[in-house]
Amino acid sequence: MNALVFDAISRSSLVLEARLEFLRLLRTPSFAIPALLFPVMFYLLFGVLLAKPGASLQVAHYLMATYCVFGVMAPGLFGFGVTVASERDKGLLALRRALPMPPLNYVGGKLAMAMLFAAIIFVMLALAGALLGGVRLPVLQWLLLALVMVFGVLPFCALGLLVGSFANGQAAPAIVNVIYLPMALLSGLWFPLKLLPAAFQALAPVWPAWHLAQLGLMSIGQPTSGALFGHIAYLAIFTLLVGHWAARRLQREP
Amino acid sequence: MTAETVAQLCAVNKRRGAVLALAGVDLAITRGEVYALLGANGAGKTTAISLLLGLLRPDSGEVRLFGLPPQDLTARRRIGVMLQSAGLPDTLSVGELIAQVRSYYPQPRSQADVAALAGIETLLNVRYASLSGGQQRRVQFALALCGRPDLLFLDEPTVGMDTESRQQFWKTIRELVAHGCAVVLTTHYLEEAEALAQRVGVLAQGRLLAEGSLDAIRARVGRRQIRCISTLTAEQVQAWPLVHSVQREGDWLRIVTPQPEPILRELLAADTQLREVEVQRAGLAEALQTIAREAA
Structure with missing residues (x-):
C-alpha cells in the first residue's frame, strides 16, 4: 500500500461510509x-426475572455488565467476519x-x-438494568461502563476481520458462531465462572471476552x-496482533 | 510515454499460480479512445485489467496509470470502474450506493446527471436487491460514471442487459468518449467491440497477438464474403478458382474469397436469377480466428 492518504475527501467519505x-x-x-434483541432478552430473563433475591451476588448488576460484553461481541464478530x-x-x-476508495474507509x-x-x-x-433490574450506579460508573463497551468492541472487530479474511461467505456465519x-x-458472560469446572476457570484468561468482562465489572464496582x-494490555495486544494479521491477509493478491 | 497516454503496460509478466497469465505484454491506451481487449476465457484479459487497476502487481515490467503507479490515489481518482462481478450491498438503495461512490471523488457528477446517463432516474429510492439483473448492471455502470472519469474500465459491461439497454449503454459511451473519456473494454460480444472500439488488442495465452485499429485488424484477414440468393449449388461454386469456401443457408449462398470481383462476374453469368448480392469485408470474428490460427 502507498502512504495512507487522509485528506478532506477521505474524511467526509468516511462519515458517509x-x-x-x-x-x-x-x-x-x-x-x-x-x-440488538438477544442480549437484552437474555438479560431480562436470567438477570431480572429468574434472579434469586438475596443471592450473595448482585445478579442484575453482574449480568448487566457481562451481557453488555455478550452484546458488543456481535457487531465485531458478525459485522466484520460475515460481512x-x-x-x-x-x-x-x-x-x-479499484475505485478510489480512501484506504482507511x-x-x-x-x-x-x-x-x-x-x-x-x-x-x-443500561435501560433494562436501571428500569427493570433495579440497578443503581453513580453517573461516573455508568460512563465508565459505556466507555469500556464502546472500545471493547475493537478486539472482536479484529477477530471478525481475521475470520473474514480466511473464510468464504458461506462458511463465515458458522465459524463466527463457533x-x-x-x-x-467460557468467559462467564451468561453466569459466573465459579459454576463451571475448575479447568474452564483456569482457561478463562485466554479469551478476550473474559478480559473485557472483567473491565466491565470493575467499572461498576x-x-x-x-x-x-x-x-x-491483553486486549490492546490482541487487537493489534490479530488486526495486523488480518490486514496482511486481506492485502495479499487474490 | 506521451502526455496523451492514460494507461500503460510495459513488458509486463504476471504469473497466476502455475500459469503465466501475461507474458511480455505492452499496451497503451490513449486519451479519448475506446480500446477493446479481446480474447477467450483465460487469455489474460482480467489479469491485464487487474494490473491496470492496481489490484495486482506485475512480476516484472511496469504499469502506469496517468503516469503514476496504479495504487496512487490521485491517479485512481481519475478512473471509473465497472467490474464483471460486483455484488453491491443488497439492503442499500440505488441513491445511497451512488452517494457512497460519489464521496470518493473530488468533483463528482451530480446524482441527477449520473442517474440520467445510466438511465436509472426512476430507481434511486429502490433497494439494490429488488432490481432486475439488467437494472443492477445499469446501476454498476452509474457507479463507474460518478467521478467524471478520464478513463473508464468496463469489464464485460453488457452481460445481462437486454438489447435496448445495450443500445442505450453504447450511446452513453459514445457521448462520454466524444468528451475525451478513454475506455478500456473487455467483451465477449464482438459486435460490441465493433460498435464502440477504435483500437483492439487480441490476447491469447497471455500474449498480445495483435493490436491495432479495428480496420487494421479486420484487414489482417484479406477475405471478403459474398452473400446472395442463387439457384446454383454449393458444389458448383466450390469448383471455381479463388473460392475459399461455400455454404448454403436456405436460399442463401455464402461464399468466402480473397478476391470477390471475378467470382461476381462468374455468378452473374452462371445464374441470371441471381438476387440480393452483398459483399462484405470479413467480420471481427473471422479476423480473430485467423489471428489465433496463425499464432498457433
Whole structure:
C-alpha cells in the first residue's frame, strides 16, 4: 500500500461510509434482530426475572455488565467476519479497491458502525438494568461502563476481520458462531465462572471476552479477578496482533 | 510515454499460480479512445485489467496509470470502474450506493446527471436487491460514471442487459468518449467491440497477438464474403478458382474469397436469377480466428 492518504475527501467519505454501513446492517434482519434483541432478552430473563433475591451476588448488576460484553461481541464478530467474507466472495472488496476508495474507509467505516452498535446495545442494557433490574450506579460508573463497551468492541472487530479474511461467505456465519457462543460461555458472560469446572476457570484468561468482562465489572464496582492493567494490555495486544494479521491477509493478491 | 497516454503496460509478466497469465505484454491506451481487449476465457484479459487497476502487481515490467503507479490515489481518482462481478450491498438503495461512490471523488457528477446517463432516474429510492439483473448492471455502470472519469474500465459491461439497454449503454459511451473519456473494454460480444472500439488488442495465452485499429485488424484477414440468393449449388461454386469456401443457408449462398470481383462476374453469368448480392469485408470474428490460427 502507498502512504495512507487522509485528506478532506477521505474524511467526509468516511462519515458517509460509516452511516451506510450502519444502515446496511440495520436493514439486514438476520443481523440486526439477534444483535440488538438477544442480549437484552437474555438479560431480562436470567438477570431480572429468574434472579434469586438475596443471592450473595448482585445478579442484575453482574449480568448487566457481562451481557453488555455478550452484546458488543456481535457487531465485531458478525459485522466484520460475515460481512468481509461475503464482500470478498462477491467481488465487492475488489471493486472498492479499484475505485478510489480512501484506504482507511473500508475498515474505518465498519469500525464506526461496530462502535455505534456497541453504544446502542449498552444503552438498551443500561435501560433494562436501571428500569427493570433495579440497578443503581453513580453517573461516573455508568460512563465508565459505556466507555469500556464502546472500545471493547475493537478486539472482536479484529477477530471478525481475521475470520473474514480466511473464510468464504458461506462458511463465515458458522465459524463466527463457533467462536461466539462457546467464548461467551467460557468467559462467564451468561453466569459466573465459579459454576463451571475448575479447568474452564483456569482457561478463562485466554479469551478476550473474559478480559473485557472483567473491565466491565470493575467499572461498576463488582468483584473481579486480575489487574486492570493486565486486562487492558491483553486486549490492546490482541487487537493489534490479530488486526495486523488480518490486514496482511486481506492485502495479499487474490 | 506521451502526455496523451492514460494507461500503460510495459513488458509486463504476471504469473497466476502455475500459469503465466501475461507474458511480455505492452499496451497503451490513449486519451479519448475506446480500446477493446479481446480474447477467450483465460487469455489474460482480467489479469491485464487487474494490473491496470492496481489490484495486482506485475512480476516484472511496469504499469502506469496517468503516469503514476496504479495504487496512487490521485491517479485512481481519475478512473471509473465497472467490474464483471460486483455484488453491491443488497439492503442499500440505488441513491445511497451512488452517494457512497460519489464521496470518493473530488468533483463528482451530480446524482441527477449520473442517474440520467445510466438511465436509472426512476430507481434511486429502490433497494439494490429488488432490481432486475439488467437494472443492477445499469446501476454498476452509474457507479463507474460518478467521478467524471478520464478513463473508464468496463469489464464485460453488457452481460445481462437486454438489447435496448445495450443500445442505450453504447450511446452513453459514445457521448462520454466524444468528451475525451478513454475506455478500456473487455467483451465477449464482438459486435460490441465493433460498435464502440477504435483500437483492439487480441490476447491469447497471455500474449498480445495483435493490436491495432479495428480496420487494421479486420484487414489482417484479406477475405471478403459474398452473400446472395442463387439457384446454383454449393458444389458448383466450390469448383471455381479463388473460392475459399461455400455454404448454403436456405436460399442463401455464402461464399468466402480473397478476391470477390471475378467470382461476381462468374455468378452473374452462371445464374441470371441471381438476387440480393452483398459483399462484405470479413467480420471481427473471422479476423480473430485467423489471428489465433496463425499464432498457433
